[in-house]
Amino acid sequence: MTNIIEARSVYKKVALGNENELHILRDVNLDIEEGEFVSVMGPSGSGKSTLLYNISGMDRISSGSVKFKGREISSMKEEELAELRLKNMGFIFQDINLLKNLSLIDNVLFPALVSKDADKNAVYEKAKKLMEMTGIEKVADHTITQGSGGQLQRVGICRALINNPDIIFGDEPTGALDSKSTEEIMTILAEINKKGTTVMLVTHDVKVAAKTERILFMVDGIIVAQKKMSKYNEQHDNIKKREESIMKWLVENGF
Numbered sequence: 313m314t315n316i317i318e319a320r321s322v323y324k325k326v327a328l329g330n331e332n333e334l335h336i337l338r339d340v341n342l343d344i345e346e347g348e349f350v351s352v353m354g355p356s357g358s359g360k361s362t363l364l365y366n367i368s369g370m371d372r373i374s375s376g377s378v379k380f381k382g383r384e385i386s387s388m389k390e391e392e393l394a395e396l397r398l399k400n401m402g403f404i405f406q407d408i409n410l411l412k413n414l415s416l417i418d419n420v421l422f423p424a425l426v427s428k429d430a431d432k433n434a435v436y437e438k439a440k441k442l443m444e445m446t447g448i449e450k451v452a453d454h455t456i457t458q459g460s461g462g463q464l465q466r467v468g469i470c471r472a473l474i475n476n477p478d479i480i481f482g483d484e485p486t487g488a489l490d491s492k493s494t495e496e497i498m499t500i501l502a503e504i505n506k507k508g509t510t511v512m513l514v515t516h517d518v519k520v521a522a523k524t525e526r527i528l529f530m531v532d533g534i535i536v537a538q539k540k541m542s543k544y545n546e547q548h549d550n551i552k553k554r555e556e557s558i559m560k561w562l563v564e565n566g567f
């Protein structure tokens with residue numbers, strides 16, 4: 313298998329004043345394979361979001377190396393990195409950050425239209441297909457104030473997918489949703505992953521992690537343990553058993 317991400321000896325430090333530094337990531341080494349579905353768990357403040365932002369090039373590492381498809385991103389100029397994020401990566405967040413004055417479908421289209429050479433008709437058709445796939449085609453012309461949390465998160469997923477990214481990064485994408493919407497969003501992400509897109513999620517939710525195939529457990533900026541499972545298969549796998557084994561593993565690791 314080919315690695316889509318290779319992180320080596322990654323440190324992230326921030327200055328705190330009085331010459332003190334906070335070490336948010338400490339010697340992180342991580343490979344993510346193309347097509348993998350990975351989640352990151354750990355106590356609040358352990359560095360999960362920082363890991364996501366630093367290996368996706370949304371933030372700059374302090375030292376070490378991060379390669380995306382073999383290309384070192386830590387030394388890229390900002391424009392090159394911005395283009396890589398726009399074309400090869402999709403991001404979904406707990407706070408969906410949609411633009412208020414645009415309709416839902418225009419929010420989906422937005423990242424595709426940033427590119428000058430975009431074929432407007434083709435991206436419009438793509439946006440419609442994505443909204444159909446995620447079950448929100450009927451509300452495409454609504455404004456964001458008319459959408460439920462689950463619908464808006466689906467818009468966020470469609471927006472993340474509009475440029476056919478190689479990987480989707482999600483920071484607590486289901487954190488603000490009820491359990492039914494969480495399940496629906498995870499089903500959509502699993503389908504996207506099955507079609508080949510790599511997915512990496514930060515989550516506090518065992519139910520979410522149980523649908524991924526590898527869980528990283530972070531404490532104080534270090535990946536202290538990993539749990540490898542099979543890719544979740546709704547027909548064959550018992551989700552309750554997966555959740556129980558994750559809970560047991562988290563307790564064994566001191567969570």
Ligand SMILES: Nc1ncnc2c1ncn2[C@@H]1O[C@H](COP(=O)(O)OP(=O)(O)OP(=O)(O)O)[C@@H](O)[C@H]1O
Nearest residue numbers: 326334336354355356357358359360361362363514
């Ligand atoms: N730019 C920054 N300046 C100072 N401290 C920061 C900065 N970014 C993150 N931190 C601190 O680093 C630690 C890790 O933050 P991070 O958000 O990555 O943790 P997390 O595991 O995602 O937490 P949570 O589960 O609560 O979202 C926290 O103590 C946070 O306050």
